[in-house]
Amino acid sequence: MKHTLCLVLIAMGMGLPQIAFSQLNIFACEPEWASLVKELGGDRVLTTSATTAHQDPHRIEARPSLIAKVRRADLLVCSGAELEVGWLPMLQRQTGNRKVLAGQTGYFEAAQWVDRLGIPEKVDRSMGDVHASGNPHVHLDPRRLLQIALALNERLISLDPSNTQHYQSRFEGFKHRWQMALERWQRLAEPLKGMRLVVHHQDWDYLFDWLHIEKVGALEPKPGLPTSAGHLAKLKQTLTEMPASAIIYTHYQNPKAAKRLSQLTGIVAVELPYTVGGGEGVTDLFTLFDVTLKRLLKVKS
Ligand SMILES: [Zn+2]
Incomplete structure:
Protein backbone atom coordinates (compact mmCIF):
# COMPACT_ATOMS: atom_id res chain seq x y z
CA MET A 1 0.00 0.00 0.00
CA LYS A 2 1.15 3.48 -0.64
CA HIS A 3 2.00 5.81 2.18
CA THR A 4 1.35 9.47 1.99
CA LEU A 5 4.14 11.71 3.13
CA CYS A 6 3.57 15.35 3.79
CA LEU A 7 6.50 17.66 3.73
CA VAL A 8 6.01 21.03 5.29
CA LEU A 9 8.46 23.51 4.00
CA ILE A 10 9.09 26.55 6.06
CA ALA A 11 11.46 29.16 4.74
CA MET A 12 12.45 32.38 6.42
CA GLY A 13 9.64 32.01 8.91
CA MET A 14 7.02 32.01 6.15
CA GLY A 15 4.79 28.99 5.67
CA LEU A 16 4.89 27.52 2.16
CA PRO A 17 2.17 25.22 0.80
CA GLN A 18 2.27 21.57 1.83
CA ILE A 19 3.64 19.17 -0.75
CA ALA A 20 2.06 15.74 -0.55
CA PHE A 21 3.12 12.67 -2.50
CA SER A 22 2.78 8.96 -2.17
CA GLN A 23 5.59 6.49 -1.68
CA LEU A 24 5.96 2.99 -3.07
CA ASN A 25 6.62 0.44 -0.34
CA ILE A 26 9.54 -1.69 -1.52
CA PHE A 27 10.87 -4.90 0.01
CA ALA A 28 14.39 -5.68 -1.22
CA CYS A 29 15.64 -9.21 -0.61
CA GLU A 30 19.29 -8.14 -0.38
CA PRO A 31 21.11 -4.88 0.54
CA GLU A 32 22.42 -4.32 -3.01
CA TRP A 33 18.85 -4.05 -4.31
CA ALA A 34 17.76 -1.81 -1.43
CA SER A 35 20.63 0.45 -2.40
CA LEU A 36 19.69 0.46 -6.09
CA VAL A 37 16.05 1.16 -5.23
CA LYS A 38 17.13 4.19 -3.17
CA GLU A 39 19.27 5.46 -6.05
CA LEU A 40 16.37 5.18 -8.49
CA GLY A 41 13.42 6.01 -6.28
CA GLY A 42 14.76 8.72 -3.97
CA ASP A 43 12.05 10.10 -1.72
CA ARG A 44 9.22 8.43 -3.69
CA VAL A 45 10.08 5.00 -2.24
CA LEU A 46 10.14 3.52 1.22
CA THR A 47 12.68 0.68 1.22
CA THR A 48 13.49 -2.15 3.55
CA SER A 49 16.03 -4.95 3.06
CA ALA A 50 15.18 -8.47 4.21
CA THR A 51 18.83 -9.32 4.75
CA THR A 52 22.07 -7.63 5.73
CA ALA A 53 25.63 -8.15 4.55
CA GLU A 61 14.58 -17.75 8.12
CA ALA A 62 11.08 -16.64 7.03
CA ARG A 63 10.45 -14.70 10.26
CA PRO A 64 7.03 -13.13 11.10
CA SER A 65 8.56 -9.64 10.83
CA LEU A 66 9.48 -10.39 7.21
CA ILE A 67 5.97 -11.71 6.49
CA ALA A 68 4.52 -8.43 7.76
CA LYS A 69 6.87 -6.44 5.51
CA VAL A 70 5.99 -8.48 2.41
CA ARG A 71 2.29 -8.06 3.21
CA ARG A 72 2.68 -4.27 3.05
CA ALA A 73 4.90 -4.22 -0.05
CA ASP A 74 4.00 -2.80 -3.46
CA LEU A 75 7.11 -4.34 -4.99
CA LEU A 76 9.67 -7.04 -4.12
CA VAL A 77 13.13 -6.56 -5.63
CA CYS A 78 15.21 -9.73 -5.41
CA SER A 79 18.15 -11.42 -7.14
CA ASN A 97 -0.45 -10.15 -0.96
CA ARG A 98 -1.22 -11.34 -4.48
CA LYS A 99 0.38 -8.37 -6.25
CA VAL A 100 3.90 -9.47 -5.24
CA LEU A 101 3.60 -13.11 -6.36
CA ALA A 102 5.93 -14.46 -9.07
CA GLY A 103 4.79 -13.28 -12.50
CA GLN A 104 3.07 -10.16 -11.13
CA THR A 105 4.27 -6.57 -11.70
CA GLY A 106 5.04 -6.36 -7.99
CA TYR A 107 7.78 -8.97 -8.22
CA PHE A 108 11.09 -7.99 -9.82
CA GLU A 109 13.88 -10.54 -10.32
CA ALA A 110 17.21 -8.90 -11.20
CA ALA A 111 18.71 -12.07 -12.71
CA GLN A 112 15.99 -12.13 -15.39
CA TRP A 113 17.40 -9.02 -17.04
CA VAL A 114 20.97 -10.17 -17.65
CA ASP A 115 22.87 -13.00 -19.30
CA ARG A 116 23.31 -15.51 -16.52
CA LEU A 117 26.57 -17.36 -16.01
CA GLY A 118 26.95 -20.95 -14.83
CA ILE A 119 23.64 -22.39 -16.04
CA PRO A 120 24.21 -26.12 -15.39
CA GLU A 121 23.62 -28.70 -18.11
CA LYS A 122 22.48 -31.14 -15.45
CA VAL A 123 21.25 -30.33 -11.95
CA ASP A 124 21.78 -32.74 -9.12
CA ARG A 125 19.95 -31.32 -6.12
CA SER A 126 20.85 -34.35 -4.05
CA VAL A 138 24.47 -10.93 -10.61
CA HIS A 139 25.11 -7.59 -8.87
CA LEU A 140 28.90 -7.93 -8.88
CA ASP A 141 29.24 -6.96 -12.54
CA PRO A 142 28.59 -3.20 -12.80
CA ARG A 143 27.77 -3.52 -16.52
CA ARG A 144 24.97 -5.99 -15.74
CA LEU A 145 23.92 -3.84 -12.79
CA LEU A 146 23.20 -0.96 -15.18
CA GLN A 147 20.98 -3.24 -17.32
CA ILE A 148 19.11 -4.20 -14.16
CA ALA A 149 18.79 -0.53 -13.18
CA LEU A 150 17.17 0.23 -16.55
CA ALA A 151 14.62 -2.58 -16.08
CA LEU A 152 13.94 -1.55 -12.49
CA ASN A 153 13.40 2.06 -13.54
CA GLU A 154 10.75 0.88 -16.02
CA ARG A 155 9.12 -1.23 -13.31
CA LEU A 156 8.95 1.72 -10.90
CA ILE A 157 7.34 3.82 -13.62
CA SER A 158 4.77 1.14 -14.43
CA LEU A 159 3.81 0.87 -10.75
CA ASP A 160 3.77 4.61 -10.13
CA PRO A 161 3.18 6.35 -13.51
CA SER A 162 2.26 9.68 -11.93
CA ASN A 163 5.94 10.05 -10.96
CA THR A 164 7.40 9.07 -14.34
CA GLN A 165 9.42 12.26 -14.68
CA HIS A 166 10.92 11.84 -11.20
CA TYR A 167 12.04 8.22 -11.85
CA GLN A 168 13.32 9.02 -15.33
CA SER A 169 15.43 11.91 -14.13
CA ARG A 170 16.86 9.88 -11.21
CA PHE A 171 17.69 7.02 -13.57
CA GLU A 172 19.48 9.36 -15.99
CA GLY A 173 21.47 10.84 -13.09
CA PHE A 174 22.40 7.40 -11.77
CA LYS A 175 23.35 6.16 -15.25
CA HIS A 176 25.65 9.12 -15.79
CA ARG A 177 27.42 8.71 -12.43
CA TRP A 178 27.62 4.93 -12.87
CA GLN A 179 29.14 5.16 -16.35
CA MET A 180 31.77 7.63 -15.09
CA ALA A 181 32.56 5.27 -12.19
CA LEU A 182 32.68 2.28 -14.54
CA GLU A 183 35.33 3.96 -16.68
CA ARG A 184 37.34 4.81 -13.56
CA TRP A 185 37.03 1.26 -12.17
CA GLN A 186 38.07 -0.28 -15.47
CA ARG A 187 41.20 1.88 -15.62
CA LEU A 188 42.02 1.09 -11.98
CA ALA A 189 41.42 -2.64 -12.41
CA GLU A 190 43.70 -3.06 -15.41
CA PRO A 191 46.44 -4.76 -13.28
CA LEU A 192 43.89 -7.34 -12.06
CA LYS A 193 43.49 -8.84 -15.54
CA GLY A 194 44.58 -12.50 -15.47
CA MET A 195 44.77 -12.57 -11.65
CA ARG A 196 44.04 -16.02 -10.20
CA LEU A 197 41.88 -16.37 -7.10
CA VAL A 198 40.32 -19.09 -4.96
CA VAL A 199 36.78 -18.38 -3.76
CA HIS A 200 34.78 -19.65 -0.80
CA HIS A 201 31.40 -19.80 -2.60
CA GLN A 202 30.75 -19.21 -6.31
CA ASP A 203 29.55 -15.66 -5.65
CA TRP A 204 32.24 -13.80 -7.62
CA ASP A 205 31.68 -15.17 -11.12
CA TYR A 206 30.20 -11.92 -12.44
CA LEU A 207 32.99 -9.77 -10.99
CA PHE A 208 35.55 -12.14 -12.53
CA ASP A 209 33.73 -12.10 -15.86
CA TRP A 210 33.94 -8.31 -15.90
CA LEU A 211 37.58 -8.04 -14.80
CA HIS A 212 38.95 -11.16 -16.57
CA THR A 227 34.30 -27.99 2.43
CA SER A 228 36.08 -31.14 3.64
CA ALA A 229 39.65 -32.13 4.49
CA GLY A 230 39.79 -34.19 1.29
CA HIS A 231 38.60 -31.25 -0.82
CA LEU A 232 41.18 -28.92 0.80
CA ALA A 233 43.93 -31.45 0.01
CA LYS A 234 42.81 -31.51 -3.64
CA LEU A 235 42.77 -27.70 -3.74
CA LYS A 236 46.27 -27.59 -2.27
CA GLN A 237 47.45 -29.87 -5.09
CA THR A 238 45.77 -27.69 -7.73
CA LEU A 239 47.37 -24.58 -6.23
CA THR A 240 50.82 -26.14 -6.37
CA GLU A 241 50.42 -26.54 -10.11
CA MET A 242 48.50 -23.32 -10.64
CA PRO A 243 49.28 -20.76 -7.89
CA ALA A 244 46.72 -18.13 -6.90
CA SER A 245 47.15 -14.59 -5.52
CA ALA A 246 44.55 -14.93 -2.76
CA ILE A 247 41.70 -16.92 -1.25
CA ILE A 248 38.63 -14.68 -0.99
CA TYR A 249 35.64 -14.92 1.29
CA THR A 250 32.90 -12.55 2.43
CA HIS A 251 31.62 -11.17 5.70
CA TYR A 252 28.85 -13.75 6.06
CA GLN A 253 31.06 -16.77 5.38
CA ASN A 254 32.94 -18.53 8.13
CA PRO A 255 36.62 -17.67 7.46
CA LYS A 256 37.86 -20.98 8.94
CA ALA A 257 38.12 -22.87 5.64
CA ALA A 258 39.85 -19.94 3.89
CA LYS A 259 42.32 -19.60 6.77
CA ARG A 260 42.99 -23.36 6.81
CA LEU A 261 43.78 -23.37 3.09
CA SER A 262 45.92 -20.28 3.63
CA GLN A 263 47.94 -22.17 6.29
CA LEU A 264 48.32 -25.15 3.97
CA THR A 265 49.46 -23.12 0.96
CA GLY A 266 50.88 -19.84 2.24
CA ILE A 267 48.37 -17.98 0.02
CA VAL A 268 46.79 -14.98 1.73
CA ALA A 269 43.08 -15.12 2.72
CA VAL A 270 41.24 -11.84 2.03
CA GLU A 271 37.75 -10.73 3.04
CA LEU A 272 35.82 -8.76 0.39
CA PRO A 273 32.61 -6.83 1.07
CA TYR A 274 30.28 -8.67 -1.43
CA THR A 275 27.40 -6.26 -0.78
CA VAL A 276 26.48 -2.87 0.71
CA GLY A 277 27.30 -2.88 4.44
CA GLY A 278 29.85 -5.68 4.04
CA GLY A 279 32.87 -3.66 5.10
CA GLU A 280 34.10 -0.35 6.42
CA GLY A 281 33.05 2.52 4.16
CA VAL A 282 30.81 0.31 1.98
CA THR A 283 27.72 2.46 2.23
CA ASP A 284 26.33 2.20 -1.31
CA LEU A 285 26.88 0.47 -4.65
CA PHE A 286 29.63 2.90 -5.66
CA THR A 287 31.71 2.32 -2.52
CA LEU A 288 31.08 -1.44 -2.84
CA PHE A 289 33.12 -1.50 -6.05
CA ASP A 290 35.63 1.12 -4.79
CA VAL A 291 36.50 -1.00 -1.73
CA THR A 292 36.46 -4.34 -3.61
CA LEU A 293 38.93 -3.06 -6.20
CA LYS A 294 41.10 -1.40 -3.56
CA ARG A 295 41.44 -4.68 -1.63
CA LEU A 296 42.20 -6.73 -4.74
CA LEU A 297 44.78 -4.18 -5.94
CA LYS A 298 46.44 -4.33 -2.52
CA VAL A 299 46.80 -8.13 -2.91
CA LYS A 300 48.25 -7.65 -6.38
CA SER A 301 50.83 -5.06 -5.33
ZN1 LIG B 1 25.29 -18.67 -4.32
Whole structure:
Protein backbone atom coordinates (compact mmCIF):
# COMPACT_ATOMS: atom_id res chain seq x y z
CA MET A 1 0.00 0.00 0.00
CA LYS A 2 1.15 3.48 -0.64
CA HIS A 3 2.00 5.81 2.18
CA THR A 4 1.35 9.47 1.99
CA LEU A 5 4.14 11.71 3.13
CA CYS A 6 3.57 15.35 3.79
CA LEU A 7 6.50 17.66 3.73
CA VAL A 8 6.01 21.03 5.29
CA LEU A 9 8.46 23.51 4.00
CA ILE A 10 9.09 26.55 6.06
CA ALA A 11 11.46 29.16 4.74
CA MET A 12 12.45 32.38 6.42
CA GLY A 13 9.64 32.01 8.91
CA MET A 14 7.02 32.01 6.15
CA GLY A 15 4.79 28.99 5.67
CA LEU A 16 4.89 27.52 2.16
CA PRO A 17 2.17 25.22 0.80
CA GLN A 18 2.27 21.57 1.83
CA ILE A 19 3.64 19.17 -0.75
CA ALA A 20 2.06 15.74 -0.55
CA PHE A 21 3.12 12.67 -2.50
CA SER A 22 2.78 8.96 -2.17
CA GLN A 23 5.59 6.49 -1.68
CA LEU A 24 5.96 2.99 -3.07
CA ASN A 25 6.62 0.44 -0.34
CA ILE A 26 9.54 -1.69 -1.52
CA PHE A 27 10.87 -4.90 0.01
CA ALA A 28 14.39 -5.68 -1.22
CA CYS A 29 15.64 -9.21 -0.61
CA GLU A 30 19.29 -8.14 -0.38
CA PRO A 31 21.11 -4.88 0.54
CA GLU A 32 22.42 -4.32 -3.01
CA TRP A 33 18.85 -4.05 -4.31
CA ALA A 34 17.76 -1.81 -1.43
CA SER A 35 20.63 0.45 -2.40
CA LEU A 36 19.69 0.46 -6.09
CA VAL A 37 16.05 1.16 -5.23
CA LYS A 38 17.13 4.19 -3.17
CA GLU A 39 19.27 5.46 -6.05
CA LEU A 40 16.37 5.18 -8.49
CA GLY A 41 13.42 6.01 -6.28
CA GLY A 42 14.76 8.72 -3.97
CA ASP A 43 12.05 10.10 -1.72
CA ARG A 44 9.22 8.43 -3.69
CA VAL A 45 10.08 5.00 -2.24
CA LEU A 46 10.14 3.52 1.22
CA THR A 47 12.68 0.68 1.22
CA THR A 48 13.49 -2.15 3.55
CA SER A 49 16.03 -4.95 3.06
CA ALA A 50 15.18 -8.47 4.21
CA THR A 51 18.83 -9.32 4.75
CA THR A 52 22.07 -7.63 5.73
CA ALA A 53 25.63 -8.15 4.55
CA HIS A 54 26.14 -10.39 7.58
CA GLN A 55 23.65 -12.98 6.33
CA ASP A 56 23.92 -15.62 3.63
CA PRO A 57 21.07 -14.70 1.25
CA HIS A 58 20.66 -18.39 0.32
CA ARG A 59 19.70 -19.23 3.89
CA ILE A 60 17.27 -16.90 5.62
CA GLU A 61 14.58 -17.75 8.12
CA ALA A 62 11.08 -16.64 7.03
CA ARG A 63 10.45 -14.70 10.26
CA PRO A 64 7.03 -13.13 11.10
CA SER A 65 8.56 -9.64 10.83
CA LEU A 66 9.48 -10.39 7.21
CA ILE A 67 5.97 -11.71 6.49
CA ALA A 68 4.52 -8.43 7.76
CA LYS A 69 6.87 -6.44 5.51
CA VAL A 70 5.99 -8.48 2.41
CA ARG A 71 2.29 -8.06 3.21
CA ARG A 72 2.68 -4.27 3.05
CA ALA A 73 4.90 -4.22 -0.05
CA ASP A 74 4.00 -2.80 -3.46
CA LEU A 75 7.11 -4.34 -4.99
CA LEU A 76 9.67 -7.04 -4.12
CA VAL A 77 13.13 -6.56 -5.63
CA CYS A 78 15.21 -9.73 -5.41
CA SER A 79 18.15 -11.42 -7.14
CA GLY A 80 16.02 -14.32 -8.37
CA ALA A 81 17.48 -17.34 -10.22
CA GLU A 82 16.57 -19.30 -7.09
CA LEU A 83 18.88 -17.37 -4.76
CA GLU A 84 15.93 -16.88 -2.39
CA VAL A 85 14.16 -20.17 -3.18
CA GLY A 86 14.64 -21.45 0.38
CA TRP A 87 12.65 -18.63 2.00
CA LEU A 88 10.95 -16.14 -0.33
CA PRO A 89 8.21 -18.35 -1.87
CA MET A 90 7.09 -19.24 1.66
CA LEU A 91 6.89 -15.54 2.56
CA GLN A 92 4.95 -14.76 -0.62
CA ARG A 93 2.45 -17.57 0.06
CA GLN A 94 1.88 -16.66 3.69
CA THR A 95 1.18 -12.96 3.23
CA GLY A 96 -1.86 -13.14 0.97
CA ASN A 97 -0.45 -10.15 -0.96
CA ARG A 98 -1.22 -11.34 -4.48
CA LYS A 99 0.38 -8.37 -6.25
CA VAL A 100 3.90 -9.47 -5.24
CA LEU A 101 3.60 -13.11 -6.36
CA ALA A 102 5.93 -14.46 -9.07
CA GLY A 103 4.79 -13.28 -12.50
CA GLN A 104 3.07 -10.16 -11.13
CA THR A 105 4.27 -6.57 -11.70
CA GLY A 106 5.04 -6.36 -7.99
CA TYR A 107 7.78 -8.97 -8.22
CA PHE A 108 11.09 -7.99 -9.82
CA GLU A 109 13.88 -10.54 -10.32
CA ALA A 110 17.21 -8.90 -11.20
CA ALA A 111 18.71 -12.07 -12.71
CA GLN A 112 15.99 -12.13 -15.39
CA TRP A 113 17.40 -9.02 -17.04
CA VAL A 114 20.97 -10.17 -17.65
CA ASP A 115 22.87 -13.00 -19.30
CA ARG A 116 23.31 -15.51 -16.52
CA LEU A 117 26.57 -17.36 -16.01
CA GLY A 118 26.95 -20.95 -14.83
CA ILE A 119 23.64 -22.39 -16.04
CA PRO A 120 24.21 -26.12 -15.39
CA GLU A 121 23.62 -28.70 -18.11
CA LYS A 122 22.48 -31.14 -15.45
CA VAL A 123 21.25 -30.33 -11.95
CA ASP A 124 21.78 -32.74 -9.12
CA ARG A 125 19.95 -31.32 -6.12
CA SER A 126 20.85 -34.35 -4.05
CA MET A 127 24.35 -32.89 -4.14
CA GLY A 128 23.05 -29.70 -2.50
CA ASP A 129 23.51 -27.56 -5.60
CA VAL A 130 22.07 -24.12 -4.79
CA HIS A 131 22.77 -22.61 -8.23
CA ALA A 132 20.37 -24.79 -10.17
CA SER A 133 19.14 -21.90 -12.40
CA GLY A 134 22.59 -20.50 -13.07
CA ASN A 135 24.62 -18.20 -10.88
CA PRO A 136 22.29 -15.71 -9.11
CA HIS A 137 24.98 -13.33 -7.71
CA VAL A 138 24.47 -10.93 -10.61
CA HIS A 139 25.11 -7.59 -8.87
CA LEU A 140 28.90 -7.93 -8.88
CA ASP A 141 29.24 -6.96 -12.54
CA PRO A 142 28.59 -3.20 -12.80
CA ARG A 143 27.77 -3.52 -16.52
CA ARG A 144 24.97 -5.99 -15.74
CA LEU A 145 23.92 -3.84 -12.79
CA LEU A 146 23.20 -0.96 -15.18
CA GLN A 147 20.98 -3.24 -17.32
CA ILE A 148 19.11 -4.20 -14.16
CA ALA A 149 18.79 -0.53 -13.18
CA LEU A 150 17.17 0.23 -16.55
CA ALA A 151 14.62 -2.58 -16.08
CA LEU A 152 13.94 -1.55 -12.49
CA ASN A 153 13.40 2.06 -13.54
CA GLU A 154 10.75 0.88 -16.02
CA ARG A 155 9.12 -1.23 -13.31
CA LEU A 156 8.95 1.72 -10.90
CA ILE A 157 7.34 3.82 -13.62
CA SER A 158 4.77 1.14 -14.43
CA LEU A 159 3.81 0.87 -10.75
CA ASP A 160 3.77 4.61 -10.13
CA PRO A 161 3.18 6.35 -13.51
CA SER A 162 2.26 9.68 -11.93
CA ASN A 163 5.94 10.05 -10.96
CA THR A 164 7.40 9.07 -14.34
CA GLN A 165 9.42 12.26 -14.68
CA HIS A 166 10.92 11.84 -11.20
CA TYR A 167 12.04 8.22 -11.85
CA GLN A 168 13.32 9.02 -15.33
CA SER A 169 15.43 11.91 -14.13
CA ARG A 170 16.86 9.88 -11.21
CA PHE A 171 17.69 7.02 -13.57
CA GLU A 172 19.48 9.36 -15.99
CA GLY A 173 21.47 10.84 -13.09
CA PHE A 174 22.40 7.40 -11.77
CA LYS A 175 23.35 6.16 -15.25
CA HIS A 176 25.65 9.12 -15.79
CA ARG A 177 27.42 8.71 -12.43
CA TRP A 178 27.62 4.93 -12.87
CA GLN A 179 29.14 5.16 -16.35
CA MET A 180 31.77 7.63 -15.09
CA ALA A 181 32.56 5.27 -12.19
CA LEU A 182 32.68 2.28 -14.54
CA GLU A 183 35.33 3.96 -16.68
CA ARG A 184 37.34 4.81 -13.56
CA TRP A 185 37.03 1.26 -12.17
CA GLN A 186 38.07 -0.28 -15.47
CA ARG A 187 41.20 1.88 -15.62
CA LEU A 188 42.02 1.09 -11.98
CA ALA A 189 41.42 -2.64 -12.41
CA GLU A 190 43.70 -3.06 -15.41
CA PRO A 191 46.44 -4.76 -13.28
CA LEU A 192 43.89 -7.34 -12.06
CA LYS A 193 43.49 -8.84 -15.54
CA GLY A 194 44.58 -12.50 -15.47
CA MET A 195 44.77 -12.57 -11.65
CA ARG A 196 44.04 -16.02 -10.20
CA LEU A 197 41.88 -16.37 -7.10
CA VAL A 198 40.32 -19.09 -4.96
CA VAL A 199 36.78 -18.38 -3.76
CA HIS A 200 34.78 -19.65 -0.80
CA HIS A 201 31.40 -19.80 -2.60
CA GLN A 202 30.75 -19.21 -6.31
CA ASP A 203 29.55 -15.66 -5.65
CA TRP A 204 32.24 -13.80 -7.62
CA ASP A 205 31.68 -15.17 -11.12
CA TYR A 206 30.20 -11.92 -12.44
CA LEU A 207 32.99 -9.77 -10.99
CA PHE A 208 35.55 -12.14 -12.53
CA ASP A 209 33.73 -12.10 -15.86
CA TRP A 210 33.94 -8.31 -15.90
CA LEU A 211 37.58 -8.04 -14.80
CA HIS A 212 38.95 -11.16 -16.57
CA ILE A 213 40.01 -12.73 -13.27
CA GLU A 214 40.48 -16.48 -13.23
CA LYS A 215 38.81 -18.66 -10.62
CA VAL A 216 41.27 -21.44 -9.72
CA GLY A 217 39.03 -23.27 -7.27
CA ALA A 218 36.32 -22.98 -4.59
CA LEU A 219 36.32 -24.00 -0.94
CA GLU A 220 32.82 -25.40 -1.41
CA PRO A 221 33.08 -28.56 -3.56
CA LYS A 222 29.69 -27.60 -5.06
CA PRO A 223 27.76 -24.36 -4.41
CA GLY A 224 26.17 -24.68 -0.97
CA LEU A 225 28.16 -27.72 0.19
CA PRO A 226 30.64 -27.38 3.07
CA THR A 227 34.30 -27.99 2.43
CA SER A 228 36.08 -31.14 3.64
CA ALA A 229 39.65 -32.13 4.49
CA GLY A 230 39.79 -34.19 1.29
CA HIS A 231 38.60 -31.25 -0.82
CA LEU A 232 41.18 -28.92 0.80
CA ALA A 233 43.93 -31.45 0.01
CA LYS A 234 42.81 -31.51 -3.64
CA LEU A 235 42.77 -27.70 -3.74
CA LYS A 236 46.27 -27.59 -2.27
CA GLN A 237 47.45 -29.87 -5.09
CA THR A 238 45.77 -27.69 -7.73
CA LEU A 239 47.37 -24.58 -6.23
CA THR A 240 50.82 -26.14 -6.37
CA GLU A 241 50.42 -26.54 -10.11
CA MET A 242 48.50 -23.32 -10.64
CA PRO A 243 49.28 -20.76 -7.89
CA ALA A 244 46.72 -18.13 -6.90
CA SER A 245 47.15 -14.59 -5.52
CA ALA A 246 44.55 -14.93 -2.76
CA ILE A 247 41.70 -16.92 -1.25
CA ILE A 248 38.63 -14.68 -0.99
CA TYR A 249 35.64 -14.92 1.29
CA THR A 250 32.90 -12.55 2.43
CA HIS A 251 31.62 -11.17 5.70
CA TYR A 252 28.85 -13.75 6.06
CA GLN A 253 31.06 -16.77 5.38
CA ASN A 254 32.94 -18.53 8.13
CA PRO A 255 36.62 -17.67 7.46
CA LYS A 256 37.86 -20.98 8.94
CA ALA A 257 38.12 -22.87 5.64
CA ALA A 258 39.85 -19.94 3.89
CA LYS A 259 42.32 -19.60 6.77
CA ARG A 260 42.99 -23.36 6.81
CA LEU A 261 43.78 -23.37 3.09
CA SER A 262 45.92 -20.28 3.63
CA GLN A 263 47.94 -22.17 6.29
CA LEU A 264 48.32 -25.15 3.97
CA THR A 265 49.46 -23.12 0.96
CA GLY A 266 50.88 -19.84 2.24
CA ILE A 267 48.37 -17.98 0.02
CA VAL A 268 46.79 -14.98 1.73
CA ALA A 269 43.08 -15.12 2.72
CA VAL A 270 41.24 -11.84 2.03
CA GLU A 271 37.75 -10.73 3.04
CA LEU A 272 35.82 -8.76 0.39
CA PRO A 273 32.61 -6.83 1.07
CA TYR A 274 30.28 -8.67 -1.43
CA THR A 275 27.40 -6.26 -0.78
CA VAL A 276 26.48 -2.87 0.71
CA GLY A 277 27.30 -2.88 4.44
CA GLY A 278 29.85 -5.68 4.04
CA GLY A 279 32.87 -3.66 5.10
CA GLU A 280 34.10 -0.35 6.42
CA GLY A 281 33.05 2.52 4.16
CA VAL A 282 30.81 0.31 1.98
CA THR A 283 27.72 2.46 2.23
CA ASP A 284 26.33 2.20 -1.31
CA LEU A 285 26.88 0.47 -4.65
CA PHE A 286 29.63 2.90 -5.66
CA THR A 287 31.71 2.32 -2.52
CA LEU A 288 31.08 -1.44 -2.84
CA PHE A 289 33.12 -1.50 -6.05
CA ASP A 290 35.63 1.12 -4.79
CA VAL A 291 36.50 -1.00 -1.73
CA THR A 292 36.46 -4.34 -3.61
CA LEU A 293 38.93 -3.06 -6.20
CA LYS A 294 41.10 -1.40 -3.56
CA ARG A 295 41.44 -4.68 -1.63
CA LEU A 296 42.20 -6.73 -4.74
CA LEU A 297 44.78 -4.18 -5.94
CA LYS A 298 46.44 -4.33 -2.52
CA VAL A 299 46.80 -8.13 -2.91
CA LYS A 300 48.25 -7.65 -6.38
CA SER A 301 50.83 -5.06 -5.33
ZN1 LIG B 1 25.29 -18.67 -4.32
